Amino acid sequence: MEKIGVFVTGGTFDKDYNLINGTLDFKQTHVPEMFKRGRSTLDIDIQVLMMMDSLEMDAEHRQYITDSCANSIYNYLIVTHGTDTMVHTAEVIAAAKIDKTIVLTGAMRPYKLGSSDGFFNLGSAVAFAQTLPSGVYIVMNGRYFHWENVRKNKASGIFEEMI
Amino acid sequence: MEKIGVFVTGGTFDKDYNLINGTLDFKQTHVPEMFKRGRSTLDIDIQVLMMMDSLEMDAEHRQYITDSCANSIYNYLIVTHGTDTMVHTAEVIAAAKIDKTIVLTGAMRPYKLGSSDGFFNLGSAVAFAQTLPSGVYIVMNGRYFHWENVRKNKASGIFEEMI
């Protein structure tokens, strides 16, 4: 069993309700407890790169994510990421032509808010990371998409192929 | 996108608490609502074959599951199943030498009881069903196992390779 590297960047996936000010904030990542709840016996290495809304990411953040993928000692990588700019980050990573299987995933509803799709998506992400050839992919809605042929439909919150 | 056939057989996955008599029973399957919550856009066809504890399955039940897989018009199949005899059913299906990708999955904790691993497993199952070559597999704990090289460790509730 190959080891899988997991890079956490935040996104809706990891937001939680802040009951003092009534907003959705980041505290700590829920990714480790998700693997535990999933009773995962995968050999994983989780690293938190940042905890932010993907709408607030800039070129420097994306460079850091890309460098982290390039420098990782693992060949199978999962990046948790906000859905709003997930496709853009995938493009930036792909431009670096890294010979690894890199899967970006996220959630439309925060894991901690109940009825989230995030746990299902994480289950899909680990499976696709173990089976897809080298490349950069987005995993959402039970499917995988090649980075160059996917967009988020902002009206429906669904990822879809462009052609 | 290839269509995926989903056969529901019950198992812990689909048990729920019966508050009148205090037992864990089957009512209706939760698999469709799980796909909905996962915001799946997969083209799936869900069919309930039976709703039972896998400890109560006999040869006839397994034959019915096997025949359903053989006769299915889909090449990618998921079978939800109790974990206690999941490996045995996988062996029976494998003996039929069906040229399809057949993934058995389940849960150690019922989906309706909170903190279940089932939603994660279903996410993995749909991904492995789309990517693994023809064969019979068990998908649990974030991993896939070939039917002939897996056992459930009854003490830990974990699936593991035999060699």
Added chain:
Amino acid sequence: MEKIGVFVTGGTFDKDYNLINGTLDFKQTHVPEMFKRGRSTLDIDIQVLMMMDSLEMDAEHRQYITDSCANSIYNYLIVTHGTDTMVHTAEVIAAAKIDKTIVLTGAMRPYKLGSSDGFFNLGSAVAFAQTLPSGVYIVMNGRYFHWENVRKNKASGIFEEMI
């Protein structure tokens, strides 16, 4: 058993995550499903007066809530309300000197977001509404407070007596 009137005004109690724009919005009230989940056999009459954040309420909204309490045919009333201005609304209602038991309650975390205090508070509210003498009360944190001797501690999100 006396009938209890329940007036819904929104508040954190009833907010839910809007996954298209990532904000916390109001759709429909969850109060009826909360009574059902609580297996309540109380004779209640639920009426939605408004669905709003209590920070956005103005004098007109509070007058409408007060009039609704005054005009109700029931002597035992529960008002679900945002916590930020709950005390202020209680003052306005109290000024109308209505000879009924009027209980305001709410939640610090939305009911639909998991781990909410709202369901516990509703359980307390129905009990206090049945047992306290005429007056205007706030029910939060397992306790009841007289309207003229309570404040929300904004730093801790806890209601406390002033003296």
Added chain:
Amino acid sequence: MEKIGVFVTGGTFDKDYNLINGTLDFKQTHVPEMFKRGRSTLDIDIQVLMMMDSLEMDAEHRQYITDSCANSIYNYLIVTHGTDTMVHTAEVIAAAKIDKTIVLTGAMRPYKLGSSDGFFNLGSAVAFAQTLPSGVYIVMNGRYFHWENVRKNKASGIFEEMI
């Protein structure tokens, strides 16, 4: 604010799913975490008397619960209890003619299994314990019942007055 004594005896309230053998068992009580989630600021003292299904309680167990109520230094007591014999235990406690407000409560669905009524019932129980005069009561379904005028309808799982 008077201090409230809470006696835990188990019951459906505190059962959880044992994923190794697929049964509903007792591990540790969830009552403290329920008070925390309810953001309770009540002054409470929780004591676990036993962790058992109320169908397995015998005269000795009921004597121990009764003695614990009689000997408690608090005048307001809550007893969490299985619903099947809750009325019988209430009768035994009442026979001891203890001059305190004693509220028995429980749940039809385990707190840990999701969609439980237990959290609502606990909210009601703390409120009734603070407001009802001395006596022995059962609190379920949003209501309180005098010990001598209540039965559990076994077909519906609802508590109801006998006359």
